[in-house]
Amino acid sequence: MTAKQSALKDLPPDLEPARLPQHVAVIMDGNGRWAQRRGMPRIMGHRRGVDTLKDLLRCCKDWGIKALTAYAFSTENWGRPLEEVDFLMTLFERVLRKELREMQAEEVQIRFAGNLAALPASLRLEIDRSMEATRHNQGIVFTVATNYGGRQEIINACRAIAHQVQQGTLQPDAVDEALFEQHLYTAGNSDPDLLIRTSGEMRVSNFLLWQLAYSEFYVTDTLWPDFDRTEFHQALCAFQQRDRRFGTLS
Numbered sequence: 001m002t003a004k005q006s007a008l009k010d011l012p013p014d015l016e017p018a019r020l021p022q023h024v025a026v027i028m029d030g031n032g033r034w035a036q037r038r039g040m041p042r043i044m045g046h047r048r049g050v051d052t053l054k055d056l057l058r059c060c061k062d063w064g065i066k067a068l069t070a071y072a073f074s075t076e077n078w079g080r081p082l083e084e085v086d087f088l089m090t091l092f093e094r095v096l097r098k099e100l101r102e103m104q105a106e107e108v109q110i111r112f113a114g115n116l117a118a119l120p121a122s123l124r125l126e127i128d129r130s131m132e133a134t135r136h137n138q139g140i141v142f143t144v145a146t147n148y149g150g151r152q153e154i155i156n157a158c159r160a161i162a163h164q165v166q167q168g169t170l171q172p173d174a175v176d177e178a179l180f181e182q183h184l185y186t187a188g189n190s191d192p193d194l195l196i197r198t199s200g201e202m203r204v205s206n207f208l209l210w211q212l213a214y215s216e217f218y219v220t221d222t223l224w225p226d227f228d229r230t231e232f233h234q235a236l237c238a239f240q241q242r243d244r245r246f247g248t249l250s
């Protein structure tokens with residue numbers, strides 16, 4: 001075991017630190033089915049899903065992964081029954097309030113991606129508070145995609161850029177990938193190296209449409225509340241087997 005590896009808490013010996021993804025993104029899917037299979041209301045799955053996310057965040061930090069982005073609520077999820085949407089908004093708020101101290105202790109820098117202005121005011125307050133309090137933390141960048149839509153994100157960026165061009169402060173030829181990225185919700189984040197989706201669905205559901213251009217995809221049938229360290233370890237092993245060619249030849 002190398003010195004670097006022993007410094008990473010509990011990193012399984014078959015994982016090579018140098019070949020780990022720097023940034024992992026997760027579509028946390030299957031909470032409702034997890035609960036329904038147990039004869040429980042869907043919201044119980046969401047509650048359990050929070051514990052799974054907390055464990056994964058800690059695991060990423062232990063294993064030296066620099067960034068985790070989690071899809072918590074899509075712009076399309078407003079179409080669910082009001083009761084479920086209300087439960088989720090209250091859950092997000094409660095979790096943020098409850099976990100802030102722990103995030104500080106773990107050096108987590110929390111960020112949010114999405115149309116935050118449309119969220120309930122009391123949730124926005126917790127979002128602002130947690131972002132402000134953790135902005136200098138260097139342990140891991142944890143981005144929560146909340147009221148997030150990839151298409152909306154791209155349209156917003158286009159609008160902001162068009163506005164600058166109209167004002168005469170930006171030349172159309174100056175618009176390139178680097179500039180475009182500065183207008184995304186995820187400005188300043190690296191692109192995910194690995195995207196994990198639980199519950200077996202083979203789709204991106206409007207998640208990080210721009211940022212996933214060269215991410216490796218890993219889909220597991222496991223439902224989100226059951227996605228534990230062992231499952232994550234498997235995903236990372238699969239990632240390490242991938243030949244990332246980025247359009248060139250290996």
Ligand code: IPE
Pocket residue numbers: 028029030031032033034072073074077088199
């Ligand atoms: C993912 O689980 C959580 C959110 C979308 C908020 P689901 O609620 O989509 O669970 P399934 O897919 O219906 O089982």
Ligand code: IPE
Pocket residue numbers: 027028029030071072073074077201203205
């Ligand atoms: C994607 O899951 C959104 C989140 C995990 C927050 P959905 O359950 O909403 O996606 P679809 O409806 O199966 O595409």
Ligand code: MG
Pocket residue numbers: 029030031
């Ligand atoms: Mg789902």
